[in-house]
Amino acid sequence: MNEALPSLTALKVFASCARNRSFTRAADELGITPGAVTQHIRALELWAGTPLFRRTGRSVLLTTKAEAALPLLTEGFGQIIQGAGLLRLEDEQAHVVSVTAPPTFAAKWLLSRLDAFREDHPEFDVWVSVDAQGPRGGKAQSDVYIRYGLDAGDEGIAEPLVHDEVVPVASPEFVERYGLGKGPTGLIAAPLLHYVSDKVDPSFPDWPAWFQAHGIASPVESTRGSRFDHPGLLIDQAVSGHGAALAKRILATPDILAGRLVPLFGDRTPVRSAYWISRPRGRTLRPPVQAFIDWIRTDVRTACPELH
DSSP, rough: OOGGSHHHHHHHHHHHHHHOOHHHHHHHHTTTTTTHHHHHHHHHHHHHOOOEEEEEETTEEEHHHHHHHHHHHHHHHHHHHHHHHHHHHOOGGGTTTEEEEEEIIIIHHHHHHHHHHHOOOTEEEEEEOOSSSSSTTTTTTEEEEEEEEEEEEESSSSEEEEEEEEEEOOHHHHHHTGGGGGGGGGGGGEEEOOOOOOOTTSOOOOOHHHHHHHTTOOOOOGGOEESSSSHHHHHHHHTTTSOEEEEHHHHHHHHHHSSEEETTOOOEEEEEEEEEEEEOTTOOOOOHHHHHHHHHHHHOOOOOOOOO
16 A cells, blocks of 8 residues: 555645645745755656646646645545544543634623533533634634634635624613614714724625615714724723614624613614634544534524524
């Protein structure tokens, strides 16, 4: 069998070159010299009896055969890495599920709900890290990734966790002070809080667009007020009574359920983005990982059934 297969190191070098589209970047990633990379690729091409790359200036492109082989090799290396990791996995970590989530989702939703997971599964522990992106370049460190966006990205086995919508919210005291229980026209005289970010979904409404959609002449003051590029800060300011906000429903739900925020006028504006949950390809679905995925699916759908 050894004679029928190429060097595992050569295959690893090939996968790195293909992913980076560069021999030089592959050398940096693997900690070897560019010359060594070239030697491994030549040996692999000699074994395969066909070129694997087409050189185009500073970058390299895969040939048709190499393009077809890459996904299988990537998955295979993922399984090898996982298998080797299981050999070294400490007994005290076998019950752990590691989760990476966007900072605001972690702070506003996940951390406030983890006690429920612990009650259902006292035998498992959740380790949480924050990152707005999913795994990059095939380098998945966590068992589960949650990300927000128009799509799930191109890495991992993914599914929508919860679709998003925008709701106007304010604190109960703010609602009473400005008479918002009587209808949306009360917002004309109320301080408004604004979410502004270059990463906002284009379908996410701002206050002038919201007024227009509800047939209300947008007041001059609709563009004035405090602005935030972080949705968590926006919600915190609304909870503190500093203004009304257009908030992501899933992030505002814990404060709504706790009575710290009131959703106004029964109004809901769907947006195109969603929260996605994914796990790296090629990994065995360990019991704590499966338990967490099943739990969070049920949790968000029970708390926000209208978002599904």
